[in-house]
Amino acid sequence: MKVLNEPGVLARSERFFSTPSATARGLFFYVTRVGHYYYDERYNFLDSCDVAHQDSHKNFFLAYVRSGTMYFETSQVFTAERGQVALIDCHKPHRFFTSGSAESLWIHFDGANADSFFSQIITFRGGRQTFSPVPDGRIEQEMAQIISGLRSANMSEVDCSQRIYRILCSLLFPNPQHGRMxxxxxxxxxxxxxxxxxxxxxxxxxxxxxxxxxxxxxxxxxxxxxxxxxxxxxxxxxxxxxxxxxxxxxxxxxxxxxxxxxxxxxxxxxxxxxxxxxxxxxxxxxxx
CATH class of the missing domain: 1.10.10.60 (Homeodomain-like)
Known part of the structure; x- marks a missing residue:
């Protein structure tokens, strides 16, 4: 659905919600909201707003920046630029904002052992929360497929879970075993x-x-x-x-x-x- 009345989010942006089944909550990874956003300099998401207190937001947030720069404040301050990924725990204080035009794909996800995955990824990456994934487009493609699946309502919870799992594994183990590096x-x-x-x-x-x-x-x-x-x-x-x-x-x-x-x-x-x-x-x- 088109996004209306969210400051800094341009009209051509899209956002979709998903309510997981009891099975998905107990066994799978799942998304609660996803989006493809275009921003201008007014975008400034604060964790004190009403949206940040909704269950669909209080989980883990993954953003892939397609253009421009996004800024994040958690326990640290960092940026994610074109081709980079940011991973945030939205149970904790956070802020996202831009200073100019930008574009991102993003998902809110949870389930299974998402918290353990988050902790391991941050630990393995030396405490950093922004990453430059391998340049094969896997993470961007998986996120785009999840968003497309919710847009068309034809993605199963199993497929969605598997895609989230592959994304998390790519962040956890960024060096592909099959490469010739x-x-x-x-x-x-x-x-x-x-x-x-x-x-x-x-x-x-x-x-x-x-x-x-x-x-x-x-x-x-x-x-x-x-x-x-x-x-x-x-x-x-x-x-x-x-x-x-x-x-x-x-x-x-x-x-x-x-x-x-x-x-x-x-x-x-x-x-x-x-x-x-x-x-x-x-x-x-x-x-x-």
Whole structure:
């Protein structure tokens, strides 16, 4: 529907509402309102206005800027320019505004583990709330499809949920695994190196040196690509190897601990129990 009487929002703008089903609220990601807005310098959305207190607004806000610049105030002040995405938690104080002409696609969404996704994305991105997505247009296309689906009323809640999930994954893991970027190759080589040397002492520095990266840059790149810190990846990989040995061999727990790179049986049992919910002995009994 066309937008009327919203200061700073031009007449050719569109906005649509969506009321999620009980199933969607319990299981899916879902949108509550979406829009394709054209702005002038008067646009100034404050969280003290009546709209900001409606349920359809009090969730998470994602805006893709197609032209111009949008300004945001949350716990920090930042901008999103052409081709950039801003992600906001509208449960908390916020303000959006422009200083000239701009255009954006935006969605208000919630559901499933949206709050966890939001927290992880912000953490992985070093606290930033504006991002430059990979230049393949995926996020813009997914948002445009969601808006188009609500305009024509022919998008299912499952389809909408899947599109939101893909957007969030793109923000969480911005480096595509399938790309030919040298840095992605470095992470693939690092994972291969870890697999070969899993039984040895493996520090972040050692793995980073094996792929010719500094430890700090390697750690950031590894997390943004895989979702794990290098330390966590090594530990989980060791536990996966231990599961296979517990299930397929008669090696003692101590022998398995040393086989997968632990220098202490106690440390191995503690880590295994923490990550799986069972001690190695219990795991072996439950899988026989």
């Amino acid at each position: 040298p840095e992605n190759d470095a992470i693939a080589k690092a994972m291969q190196f870890i697999g070969v040397h899993l039984f040895e002492q493996l520090s972040v520095r050692r793995v980073a040196e094996a792929v010719n990266l500094s430890p700090s840059h390697f750690s950031r790149l590894f997390r943004s690509t895989t979702g794990f810190s290098p330390h966590e990846y090594i530990m989980l990989h060791r536990i996966d190897e231990a599961k296979a040995l517990l299930q397929s061999t008669s090696l003692s727990v101590k022998e398995i601990a040393f086989r997968v790179g632990y220098r202490s049986e106690v440390n191995f049992i503690t880590a295994f129990t923490e990550k799986t919910g069972n001690s190695p002995t219990q795991f072996r009994k439950n899988t026989l």
